[in-house]
Amino acid sequence: MQHTWSRHLRYTLAGLTGSTLAGLYLGYPAYGFTAGLVFYLVWTLHQTRRLAQWLADPETADAPPQSLGIWGDVFENLHKLNQSYQQTWSQLRARIGRIQESTNAMHDGVILTDAQGAMEWWNDSAGHLLGFRRNTDLGQYIYNLIRTPSFKAYFDTKNYHDPLELYSPAKPHIRLQVQISLFGDDDRLIVAKDVTRLHQLEQMRQDFVSNVSHEMRTPLTVISGYLETLVDNADDLPAKWRRAINTMASQAFRMESLVTDLILLSRIETGDQALSDAPTDVNRLVQQICQDARTLSGESHHEITFDAAGRYLLNGDENQLRSAFSNLVFNAVKYTPAQGRITVSWVTDSNGASLSVKDTGAGIDQVHIPRLTERFYRADPSRHKDTGGTGLGLAIVKHVLINHDGSLEILSKPGKGSEFICHFPAERLAVETAR
Structure with a gap:
């Protein structure tokens, strides 16, 4: 381009020099120079007009105007840039079209919105699942x-x-799982997945567990009753039967505990139990639980202490809260060696509330912590017979906290003990009134 400009400058100076010399030959060198300059200016304006017309008319964009010198180079280079632009634009359109086609082939709904939520694009599945009209x-x-x-x-x-589950506004029988991702300047990529089948299977599982648990309760109660009678009169039985009867009574008690926990968990999950939202004195409630824990400790002589700070009550269902808190405290008793220390604390302030249960037990490996609240999950299955638990305690705790807008935090290291903390938001607190 520099070479072209130098050549154009030489041609221009040569032309002006020629017009000046012609004027000099006629005796008017100034007029000759002026005439050459005017001609160059008119020619330049003419080329500028041709350029403007060419750029303004898309139908002739593929055929650049023909010219000489720098203007010819300008037209040719602009034509090359335009061709490169058209090629790049075609490639981008092809890629965008392919992305849209592949996205339209997805069964999940995909929606793009700006930062304020204005809808910019969605695939066909989103239109089907959510009823959007283009x-x-x-x-x-x-x-x-x-x-x-x-x-x-x-x-x-x-x-x-975490994703959000809701029913489709266009098709109320469809259950959707919505997940949003941020990109760009807080724009949103929204994916809506049809989880109706999974929801139905989960509901069937819950109904099955609930129904089976209720059906098992009556025969277990009868069996346990007769076994208790036999245990009370074990002295009248042959010695070889006493051990068998005691073992059966112990296993029947464990089965009853499992059924009771399954029924409780089912009621908490499905909402069959009417949820109270009355102010609960957690201080008094946890004191009672700690007293029961000392009785459970028995000859293990655990050191169980309770500290409370704050003057707030907690709005919630006292029965569910009792189940959650007692599971945490009783678990600490079961998994803490004799003479161990268990510290329970209840703290409330304007930012929220928390119940902490800390023990000096064996601790839990980090790999197990994310799954501890799953039903029947055990970090150490070999300890099942020693503790006699059902494997549902922390699952009950998790669902009780969900019902009370709370969350469970688990801190533990092998050999360093464990701490389970129930967090509650400030909206759940109530000021204690004078009686």
């Missing part, structure tokens, strides 16, 4: 089309670590 819904705010308060709150939080 001719009317483009540019609409998505939370005006999905009119579920929980979705609006989920969209605004920007905390998308």
Whole structure:
């Protein structure tokens, strides 16, 4: 380009020099120079006009104007840039079209919105699952089309670590799992997955466990009753039967505990139990649980202490809270060696509340902690017979906390003991009134 400009400059100076010499020959060198300059200016304006017309007319964009000198080079280089642009644009359109086609082939709904929630694009599955219409819904705010308060709150939080489940606004029989991801300038990529089948299977499982547990309770109660009678009159039985009867009574008691926990967990999960939201004196409640824990400790002589700080009550269901807190405290007794120390603390302030149960037991490896609240999961299955637990205690704790807007934090290291902390938000607190 530098060479072309130098050549053009030489041609221009040569032309002006020639016109000046012609004027000098006629006796008017100034007029000759001016005439040459005017001609160059008119020619340049003409080329500029041709350039403007060429760029303004898309139909002639593939045929650049023919010219000489620098203008010819300008037209040719612009034509090459335009061809390169058209080629790149075609490639991008092809890629975008392929992405849209592949996204439309997905069974999951995919929606793109801006930071405010205005809908920019969605695939066919999103239109099917959520009832979006391209001719009317483009540019609409998505939370005006999905009119579920929980979705609006989920969209605004920007905390998308866990997905949200809701029913489709267009097809109420479809259960959706919605996951949002942030990209760009807080734009949203929303994926809606149909989990109706999984939800139905989970419901069937819960119904099955609930029904079987209820059906087992009556025969177990009868068996346990007769076994208790036999145990009470074991002295009248032959010696070889006493051990068998005591073993059967112990296993029947464990079965009853398992059925009781299954029924309780089923009621908490399904909401069959009416959930009270009355102010609960957790201080008094945990003191009672600690007293029961000392009785459970018996000859192990655990050192169980309870500390309370704060003047707030907790709005919630006292029976469910008792189940959750007693599971944590009794677990600490079961898994802490004799003479061990168990510290229970209840702390409330304007930021929320927390119940901590800390022990000096064997501790738990980090690999097990994420799964501890699963049903029947055990970090050390070999200790099952020693502790006599059902494997449902922490699952009950998790669901009770979910019902009370709380969360469970587990801190533990092998050989350093464990600490289970129940966190509750400030909205759950109530000021204790004078009686």
